[in-house]
Amino acid sequence: MYYQLEPDIYGTYGITGEPQLPGFGTSFLTGIRLAEKPPVPLVFQSNFPRAEPPRAMLGLSIPVWSADLVNLLRRVGLDNFECFDAKILGRDPGVEWSGYFAVNILGVVAAANMAKSKFVEIASTPSGAPFAGITELRLDENKARGHDLFRLAENTTTLLASQRVVNALKGTPREGGWGISAIEVEGS
Numbered sequence: 001m002y003y004q005l006e007p008d009i010y011g012t013y014g015i016t017g018e019p020q021l022p023g024f025g026t027s028f029l030t031g032i033r034l035a036e037k038p039p040v041p042l043v044f045q046s047n048f049p050r051a052e053p054p055r056a057m058l059g060l061s062i063p064v065w066s067a068d069l070v071n072l073l074r075r076v077g078l079d080n081f082e083c084f085d086a087k088i089l090g091r092d093p094g095v096e097w098s099g100y101f102a103v104n105i106l107g108v109v110a111a112a113n114m115a116k117s118k119f120v121e122i123a124s125t126p127s128g129a130p131f132a133g134i135t136e137l138r139l140d141e142n143k144a145r146g147h148d149l150f151r152l153a154e155n156t157t158t159l160l161a162s163q164r165v166v167n168a169l170k171g172t173p174r175e176g177g178w179g180i181s182a183i184e185v186e187g188s
Contacts, residue, residue, distance in 0.1 A: 001163040002139055003182040007057050011179060015059045015088070017045030028062045029156040031108030033082060041085040042102045050095045054088050055179020060157055063103040064088065068174065070101055076168045078149055080106040110153035111143040111160070113188045141187040160185065 007014060021027075023036040044064055048054050056069040064086055073081075083101035090096060137158070144150075148165050152158040166182045 002141065002144055002160050002185045002187070003163075003166050004137070004185055005057070005159045005161050005165075006181045006183065007059065008055060008177075008179040009181040009183075011055070013046065013048045013052060013054070015044050015064060016047050018059070018062050019043050028102070028104045029151070031106060031151045031153075031156065033106060034104055038084055038102070041087045041098070044086060044088045044100075044102075046088050047091045048088065048095075048097075050090060050092055053097055054100070055176060056174065057178065057180045058088070058100075059102075063105065063159070064100050065103045067099045067101065069178065070103070072168060072172055073149070073165070076148075076164065078165070080149060082106065105149060105151055105159060107147060107150040108153045108156060109144060109147050109150045109160075111140050111147075111150075112152060112154040113138045113140040137185050138188040139185045 019038070019042045021038055026034050026036050026038055028034075042062075044059070044062075046054060046058070054064075054066070056066040058064040065083075070081075070083055082104045084104075085098075086100045086102045088097045088100055137152075139160070144160065144162075147160075148162040150160055152160055161182070169178055169180065169182070
């Protein structure tokens with residue numbers, strides 16, 4: 001079983017501005033190591049008020065994770081991501097949070113069953129597989145098998161995690177919750 005991971009879909013607050021990244025080789029959406037290391041800490045703007053600090057998972061094009069989330073995933077054996085120090089500025093002047101990382105997930109897997117998924121093709125790729133805006137994802141679990149955390153090749157903004165990862169999150173309470181929506185993806 002696999003789940004699409006996103007920052008809390010019911011959350012009121014989130015990232016409102018991302019840092020400028022230098023050069024062509026600094027995309028967090030390719031699934032490969034950054035060719036150019038970004039200047040750290042990476043500074044993210046947010047609309048979080050002082051009384052409601054950010055949770056463990058924020059951002060989509062550049063994931064921002066708390067140190068405790070990074071440590072939990074490493075404890076369960078995940079190592080296919082690289083981390084860069086980050087800080088989050090609150091909406092009020094002088095309010096900021098450290099202890100966060102901009103996370104580059106390493107690994108892209110073409111695991112969508114496009115024949116059973118609903119999507120709008122955005123562009124075709126050299127391999128012939130479409131890059132798509134997926135509205136209803138059906139996963140080919142045989143292609144995903146063995147991968148605990150990865151970006152979906154057919155739409156690299158989609159982050160997928162195995163049942164093992166979701167179980168680790170459920171089994172490790174965090175004050176205020178993780179702030180992560182884990183949406184079950186049907187297999188086919």
